[in-house]
Amino acid sequence: MEKLTFSTPGILFPAISLLMLAYTNRFLGLASVSRHLLEKYRDSRDAVTLSQIKTLRHRISLIRDAQSLGILSLIFCMGSLAFISLINSIAWILFGSSILLMITSLLYSFWEIHLSIRALDMEIEDAVGK
Numbered sequence: 001m002e003k004l005t006f007s008t009p010g011i012l013f014p015a016i017s018l019l020m021l022a023y024t025n026r027f028l029g030l031a032s033v034s035r036h037l038l039e040k041y042r043d044s045r046d047a048v049t050l051s052q053i054k055t056l057r058h059r060i061s062l063i064r065d066a067q068s069l070g071i072l073s074l075i076f077c078m079g080s081l082a083f084i085s086l087i088n089s090i091a092w093i094l095f096g097s098s099i100l101l102m103i104t105s106l107l108y109s110f111w112e113i114h115l116s117i118r119a120l121d122m123e124i125e126d127a128v129g130k
Helices: 012-044 047-083 088-128
Strands: none
Touching: 012 047, 012 088, 047 088
């Protein structure tokens, strides 16, 4: 197996940082929407609003999980950097794990985006009818 160098895991740091920023912004947006929908539901007890709140709750948990996987990816990436000088095979395993965690994080984000589109469809159908 080829020796892992410091520059290889180093390429993940900017990507992970940007992902974490995007997830944080997404979470803040969802938190704002959830507060608005909860206030709307308290006033109207509308079934469509309740359905949106349930979907939103699921979306927030997906963003939380995506963030958690991103954080683990960063930790594993830093671990691979620590092991480059010590035991290169462990560094490779940690680096590979970091990539897999990042991919999983992206899949969670992908899933959340699709739920977001469904929520928008519900809102549009409620506003203009079928």
